[in-house]
Amino acid sequence: MIDDRKTVVVVDDNATVRALFERSTEGLDLDLVSFDCAETAMVYLKNNKPSLLFLDIIMPVMDGLTFLSELRRLALHRDTSVIMITSKDYAQDRSTANELGALEFITKPMPMRAITDIISKYINKI
Amino acid sequence: MTKSYVRFWGVRGSYAAPFPTHLKVGGNTSCVEVNVDDTVLICDAGTGIIPLGNKLVAEAKNKEVMIVLTHYHWDHICGLPFFVPAFIPDWNLTFFGPGDSKQDVKQKLDSQMQAPYFPVGTESWMANINYLDPRDAKLSIGSIEISYHNVHHPGVTYGYRIKAANKTIIYVSDNECQFLDKSIKQKMSEFTEEEQQIFQDMNREEYEYELNTIRGADILIHDAQYTPEDYETKRGWGHSCYVDVVNYAIDADVKELYLYHHDPYNDDDAIDNIHQKCQAMIQECGAPLICKIAREGMEIDLD
Numbered sequence: 001m002i003d004d005r006k007t008v009v010v011v012d013d014n015a016t017v018r019a020l021f022e023r024s025t026e027g028l029d030l031d032l033v034s035f036d037c038a039e040t041a042m043v044y045l046k047n048n049k050p051s052l053l054f055l056d057i058i059m060p061v062m063d064g065l066t067f068l069s070e071l072r073r074l075a076l077h078r079d080t081s082v083i084m085i086t087s088k089d090y091a092q093d094r095s096t097a098n099e100l101g102a103l104e105f106i107t108k109p110m111p112m113r114a115i116t117d118i119i120s121k122y123i124n125k126i
Numbered sequence: 127m128t129k130s131y132v133r134f135w136g137v138r139g140s141y142a143a144p145f146p147t148h149l150k151v152g153g154n155t156s157c158v159e160v161n162v163d164d165t166v167l168i169c170d171a172g173t174g175i176i177p178l179g180n181k182l183v184a185e186a187k188n189k190e191v192m193i194v195l196t197h198y199h200w201d202h203i204c205g206l207p208f209f210v211p212a213f214i215p216d217w218n219l220t221f222f223g224p225g226d227s228k229q230d231v232k233q234k235l236d237s238q239m240q241a242p243y244f245p246v247g248t249e250s251w252m253a254n255i256n257y258l259d260p261r262d263a264k265l266s267i268g269s270i271e272i273s274y275h276n277v278h279h280p281g282v283t284y285g286y287r288i289k290a291a292n293k294t295i296i297y298v299s300d301n302e303c304q305f306l307d308k309s310i311k312q313k314m315s316e317f318t319e320e321e322q323q324i325f326q327d328m329n330r331e332e333y334e335y336e337l338n339t340i341r342g343a344d345i346l347i348h349d350a351q352y353t354p355e356d357y358e359t360k361r362g363w364g365h366s367c368y369v370d371v372v373n374y375a376i377d378a379d380v381k382e383l384y385l386y387h388h389d390p391y392n393d394d395d396a397i398d399n400i401h402q403k404c405q406a407m408i409q410e411c412g413a414p415l416i417c418k419i420a421r422e423g424m425e426i427d428l429d
Binding site: 013014015016017019020023057058059060061062063065066069070087088089090091092093096107108109111112 | 224225260261263275276277278279280282305306309310313316317318321324325327328331364
């Protein structure tokens with residue numbers, strides 16, 4: 001039997017944001033995996049390819065854009081679906097995220113509906 | 127006899143402002159020297175690094191320098207092509223800044239010294255140039271220890287925490303304080319009651335993170351480019367309003383705040399006016415914070 005449950009990964013140092021994702025995805029047929037920093041997320045992502053990756057930008061030590069640049073160098077993640085979630089609503093960050101292949105750029109605060117809508121949009125495509 | 131100090135060589139944001147009406151505060155762009163017994167750390171390489179380089183060469187006390195860059199916007203790197211120590215063979219320069227590899231940092235610095243923008247490239251630098259791995263979380267030169275954190279400004283931008291001569295100096299040249307707080311307040315009415323509670327918690331947590339990046343500072347050098355009137359039209363440009371900076375410094379129990387990265391539009395009188403308003407705010411809430419205007423040539427004694 002093939003396990004076709006989808007995995008969504010969230011990388012954000014803000015515990016409330018991670019809790020918001022838990023709450024928003026309650027009842028959805030997917031596994032949510034959360035990390036509070038890029039370094040621990042990278043350990044997981046070296047061997048796992050999620051259906052969708054939500055990524056914060058301002059985090060302690062490695063920022064989300066540098067992390068995404070590193071991630072894209074791994075063959076496994078050249079085409080991983082990535083959504084940026086950030087309070088940094090700047091054109092330069094949007095442009096960099098776009099160049100690194102991020103699908104969307106959501107600014108905080110984002111309502112729960114925005115999270116479920118985007119999951120539906122991209123998980124259904126996969 | 128040696129001494130330890132912080133000296134402002136450039137205090138302007140955006141572009142150099144060498145206008146007669148601006149010279150009490152200073153016209154050069156971002157550059158701060160942290161000097162501990164002739165060990166030299168330079169924060170940012172705006173036009174202020176040009177006279178600093180000339181001084182270092184004239185003194186020739188120490189030919190090893192570390193330069194940490196907050197980011198690569200012009201006002202923070204445009205002095206480097208004229209930084210004389212880079213062109214002298216027996217000098218050693220170490221660079222650190224945001225990037226995903228040493229090569230990436232080098233490339234970012236090379237880019238501004240390429241045709242048709244500049245007559246010679248970084249290959250004309252004769253000093254020994256060392257680029258540090260941007261993933262090094264902790265740096266040092268001599269007894270000076272440096273760590274960095276990400277701040278709120280377009281592109282990846284760092285603030286630096288510097289331990290020097292038993293003092294903690296925080297250098298945050300460009301940062302838009304409390305951006306999330308304002309975004310939440312703007313959109314609050316669009317959210318459900320549950321979401322409103324979640325976003326208040328998110329905001330508290332985010333602010334606590336921001337406070338931790340500057341907590342314990344003896345000296346905070348922070349972006350204070352805008353007045354409240356400026357900020358109404360320039361929210362989202364990546365710089366702070368002085369009102370937010372003063373509140374931020376008070377909340378983090380900072381001892382001394384130096385208002386920095388002055389708007390080149392503001393002349394000496396305008397900046398003095400900002401300072402007076404900051405002083406009034408501090409007095410009104412009875413905080414022990416000392417607040418000063420960062421002025422070119424100003425030296426803070428660390429001994």
